[in-house]
Amino acid sequence: MKEETRKQMQQKMAAYKETAPEVSWAAMEKALAAGSTVSTPQAFMWRRWIAVAAAVLLIAGAGLLTLLRNDVEPDYKAEILADIQLEEEQPAIKTETEAETELQPKAKTLPKTKTLPRKKTLPETEHLPQTEPQPQTETQTQANPQPQTEPLPAETTMKTQDTEPIEFIGAGEEIRAKSSRKLIASVYVSSLMNGSANTFASGRLMYYCAAPMGASDQMLFDNNSPALSPEKKVKEKGSHRQPVRFGLSLRYPLGGRVSIDGGLSYSLLVSTIHSTTNGMTFDSQQKLNYIGIPVRVNYDLLKGNRFNLYTSAGGSVEKMVKGRRDDRKIYIRPLQYTMTCAAGAELRLNPVSLYVEPGLSYHFKNGCHIPTYYNDKPLGFDLSIGLRFNLE
Amino acid sequence: MKFFIGDKEEQLTKRLQGGDKTALKDFYSLYGGYLTGVCSRYISDDEDVKDVFQDALINIFSHIKDFKYRGAGSLQAWSTRITVNQSLNFLRGKNKLETTALVRDVADETEGMDPETEDISPEVLHRLVRELPTGYRTIFNLYVFENKSHKEIAEILGIKIDSSCSQFSRAKNLLAKMITDYRKNKNNPR
Structure with a gap:
């Protein structure tokens, strides 16, 4: 097209206006307010510190309770x-003189033991003075x-x-x-709370860590367009929503206070990717679905009738099974390894138990440079809430 | 392509960045019509234009603090870029940039006739551009109205430069044909 024609068309449309559509100002103010409350990094930091403080208090409280209860x-x-x-003994009827000379039995206390063997034995008890059982009469009473x-x-x-x-x-x-050597099944939901929308990662060059098909001039216009070529480089920043994880696990007691958990988990990572090229910025919606196998070891700190406190440590390995960015597929072949530690509180409401587990998780780098929550926020706070069922 | 409102634009920028809520409505009054026109050049469905326009406004107001006033017309130009981005994101997200079937009557040549628009009103030109297939229309708008080169368009849309050239050429030729048909119908109304 001739430059003159282009300029002519630009000038013709420079003053063109249409009737602007009605705007819901209430909805707009709400959207702006929601964006401002979510996006401040300071709010994230406060939430993170509060959550970490809650986890530390929980662990410290559990330990303190264990020490104080004698x-x-x-x-x-x-x-x-x-x-x-x-064997029930008849209560002794004593004369006054016998009562005076009788040694007062001391309060019975049970010795402390740290193990729970099956064999049951009585601890040593105070020897009580022996008296002959006195016949009980109506007139004889003992204060x-x-x-x-x-x-x-x-x-x-x-x-x-x-x-x-x-x-x-x-x-x-x-x-x-x-x-108890029974299996305990759990279902849970957890949320990684290390950041949310508008937490920007530093800009980075983008390529897909998979085996994409080459870009073609039909890619943009083809419904079945493949992933972008790894050679295509665009500056990207990610705004990551809090990932959500659902899982099933089985707990097997190993004896004493130790038990082991294993199971399956599903995680969804949703992000808005801001791609900038040549001064133009595009937003894309990215969704990554992971299936994982978490394994961890638990240690009971305090176990009451209805209330338990415990700590756990372990890890998980996850595989991204489906990923999309708008209408394009994403492939992430490397596995995602994560290390976790947590403290848990459990409330037993037979036949189920309700538990909450605040903890920390660290996502190891897997060599993939796609902006994801795992890559941009490797260390984070994790909160799990779930139900446990005794499988008898 | 710029409304020159001088000092008024700078004052409006300061008010928006200061959190003055009345400035939002003033912005809407001043630029709403123009930005709607930009949006509707990319998106043919009026209901979609309404949604994209509102999203663009939210984006503009959310990021107004990142904007640096650089003289008359800079606020409008910045707002226009955001609106164009929002429109393109919408088209990509809705997968509206589907394969454009070749129009048989249009010459598939890199060099064809340029549309003659001297006697065509802006409203008619806007309507005819809007009638182009989505893919053609997007490239045509980016080249003609956003002043992008084919290399830049190729990077933005993730296509090859040759594809941008050929798609634009087809769009231009198709628009020229549509203008010719419009003139025929206008001169010989049935």
Whole structure:
């Protein structure tokens, strides 16, 4: 086209206007306000620090509770006694002189043990003074009747309602009347909370870390257009939404306080990619779908009747199974490795348990330079919420 | 292609960057019609124009603090670029840039006749451009109205330079034919 023709057309259209469509100003102000509240990096930093502080407090609190709890809870004692068949002794009727000379029995305390073997034995108890049982009469009453029991040997096997004997365990620890080696299934959802929309990565050259097909002049106009050529370089920045992960896992107790988790997870990473070339900026919507296998080891810090605290550490390997940027496919062949550590709190509401696990995750570089949440925010805070089911 | 409003534009820029909400409506009043015209040159469906125009406004107001006033017309030019980007993103996202079937009656030559537009009103020219197939129309707009070279268009759209040239040539020839038909119909109304 002649330059004169081009200029003529430009001048002709320079003053061209159309009736502007009606705009919803309320919706626009809402969109602008939403953008401003989400996009401030300071807000992300505060959320991150609050979340990390919550995780640290949770872990520290769990440890502190473990150290501070020295007495057996009355509830535990009642639960223990309910399973034990004890020989009942008639309460002793004492004369006043006998009561004066009688040694006051000390409060019974149970020794602390750190292991929970199956064999159940009674700890040493205070030897109570022996008196002959006095016949009970209506006129004889005792102001402070002292129940007496025969002195028990240091170790006595006691029969319980169950066939398995029970061991009294130390302060703060629940008796496991029945050892538990059952599988526990979990379903959970987690969100990586290290950033959100408008958190810009530094500009970088783009290429797809896969085996794309070469760009063709039909690519733009073809519905089945392949991925861009790796030689095509465009400056890109990513605005990443918080990834969301769903998963199923099975927990197998290894004994003591240790258990191991394994399962499957699905993660969705959504980003807006701002591509700049030659002064023009284009936005593209990128969606990456990952399937992963998480594995981790858990350690119980505190286990109560209904409430548990634990820590866990492990990792996962993920594979991107489907990726698109607008109408183009994305291929990311390298696997994504992630390391995690977390503290968890679990509330047992039989038959299910509800748990929450704040933690940290680190996504290792896999050599792919496509702007993704994993690449741009490798270290982040992770919050999982889920349900556990006992599989008996 | 620029409205010269001098000091008014600079004042409006300052008000927008200062968070003055009344400045949003003033911007809409001043530039809304022009930006709508830009948008509708790329997008043929009026409902889509409405959505893209609103998105473009949100984009403009969201990033106004990144804008540096560089003299008369700079705000309009910057806003126009954002509107064009938004339109192109829409077309890419909706996969509207489908394969353009060759129009048999149009000469497939790199050098053809230029459209003669002296007696064509802006409204008619706008309407005829809008009737071009999406792919042709996009390249035609970028070349003629955004002053992009074929090399730049190829980079923007992710196509080869030769493809940009040939697509533009077909668009130009098709528009010339449409203008000729318009004149015939205008002179010989049935």
